[in-house]
Amino acid sequence: MRKIKIALLGIGRIGKIHFRNINRHFPHAEVVAVADAQLSHAEFKKEYGHVFFSNRPEEAIAFPEAEAVLICTPTGSHAALIEMAAMRGKHIFCEKPMDLSLERTAALTRMIESSGVKLMLGFNRRFDPDFMQAKKSIEEGKIGEVQMVKITSRDPGLPPLDYIKNSGGLFMDMAIHDFDMARHITGKEATEVFSKGSALIDDAVSQAGDIDTALTVLTFEGGACAVIDNSRKAIYGYDQRIEVFGSGGMIQVENILRNRNTLYNEHGIHQALPLDFFMDRYAESYLREMELFIRALVDDQKMPA
Incomplete structure (x- = not known):
């Protein structure tokens, strides 16, 4: 070779x-x-x-x-x-x-x-092993016709302000991955897009002309829908989840945690936090x-x- x-x-x-x-x-x-x-x-x-x-x-x-x-x-x-x-x-x-x-x-x-x-x-993200398996299961018809996709994508913290100013904004820098995953999972193109966003985490984000919190609804050819929620700051860590609902079942891809232990005691049931950020989660x-x-x-x- x-x-x-x-x-x-x-x-x-x-x-x-x-x-x-x-x-x-x-x-x-x-x-x-x-x-x-x-x-x-x-x-x-x-x-x-x-x-x-x-x-x-x-x-x-x-x-x-x-x-x-x-x-x-x-x-x-x-x-x-x-x-x-x-x-x-x-x-x-x-x-x-x-x-x-x-x-x-x-x-x-x-x-x-x-x-x-x-x-x-x-x-x-198309090549993440868990997402690839979900795509394969959908193509094999294991959940029937895809009707709804839910994508949660939340960063663990705001990037530097200079980065925000030059990144193209939340949609072009962050949510772009989720738009691609919605298209990839459904195998279809969006015919309608509705998005709503605000700067709720830091006023400096708004002053830089950007938002840090957003919700998007995509409608695809054939009528299937995707809902994407984005946040620049989830205090519990890097939150990356996908749910695909179809006429014959559902697939959920959950967060990858820092370890697989689950602690049970008199205070409740406890699990580890998600992996720190994209370098680890998507390695x-x-x-x-x-x-x-x-x-x-x-x-x-x-x-x-």
Whole structure:
């Protein structure tokens, strides 16, 4: 099996996850170039060794050995980097979203289709083992026709205010994963969308032009509905649950807890809190999505997301 050589753009929180996963788990792939605007060359070399490094993403994209690019930079830079990579004939993995503008996203999609390069977006939750099993059971008809989907997605705490200002907002940064999961689970596109949101956790969120609490109702082709609730702060931890109700049954995917012990005593019944945040809760999904990205390049197959 040939080795896929990759340029990584952005080595912040999610970039580090991909860098380490590729190095530790995929002998048929290698990160050969990294670009990050925040790190110095000395800082990078100290932590990551002798991989080509630049503060300029265009230099990593142009690195001759790299045939694929991983875009893990802030949202506002995605579109330009996608264009740059596609123009050089590099296959692309990009963290969501492609862009905050629907018009530019559509234009990027057309450009990718005409360029011949492959593009995968980082909707990693599709590849969570529990969610994959739920999807498989639905496809096998184990709950009949899907009628309702309920998705709960609540973060353990507000992100930094600077992040909120540049993220695209709760819907484009956070709920976008849940919109994708609702489409993925039902296998259909939404025909109607109703959303309501407020800033209930911190007034600074409202002052930044965003919300921290939201409820969305999606209506799909055929009439099935999905209800999604989002919060930036659940005091008990990272709350990630899905319920799918059908004509022949129901599937529930519950939180993964820090341990499986249940304590019973005179004060009640006690369980551990959910895993801390997405890096832990969705660790397996990040491995799986990168495995599928690399495999699609090696086998010249269609991207799975």
